[in-house]
Amino acid sequence: MNRAAAYRWTFIAAAAALGCWFVPLVHVRPLGANEPDPADQPATAAELAEQFWSGPLAGSHDRAHPADEVLSALADNLDAAKDEYGRTVGVSRAFLLYLRGEGTVTAVERKGVLIDIDGDSEADLLLETGPIFGAAVRDATGLLTSAEVSDSQQLNDVANELNLLVESNVAPGLRTMAPDQSLRFVACVEIKSRGAPKPPIAAVPIHAEAL
Secondary structure, three states: OOHHHHHHHHHHHHHHHHHHHHOOOOOOOOOOOOOOOHHHOOOOHHHHHHHHHHHHHHHHHHHOEEHHHHHHHHHHOHHHHHHHHOEOOOOOOOEEEEEEEEEEEEEEOOOEEEEEOOOOOOOOEEEEOOOOOOOHHHHOOOOOOHHHOOOHHHHHHHHHHHHHHHHHHOHHHHHOOOOOOEEEEEEEEEEOOOOOOOOOEEEEEEEEEEO
């Protein structure tokens, strides 16, 4: 090999080495470097529902209105009762109520437990045991807002997950109750009628215990 050829190959080798320095052929990364950090992932609807159920909702029971007082107000004047005790969401004519109270079981049916609140032996509320639909649990307190979810779909999913928590955490205990048994409850109600609702009024229980 003559001197010119030797210089040429030396130059090519040096250029190749310099290129590999700036643009390495193999990138070494720590194991799992491309895996997302679970802490950075947005919460799922089920996780948000559980957090709300065991946190703000569980801590708000004493904020619920006395059921006997609200039911009496509904019978007297629906609009006045709505203004004083109700909560509306959006432009809907329906409104939500957040109730607590004590009553006596009058019957246990497939859809739920009928309870007498005013002592006249007639059922005033139907504490639903499932399947639960709607968004009463999500919206009745006003403690869960759209700012806490990623979009409207997740907001709807949270409502569904909360209903499932009612079915799994509250409904089983209600189904074991018997007529004439006394209980204490906290429940969410959605009133859709334009006139005074006829009893028994359907309510979604978020807490129930025998007395």
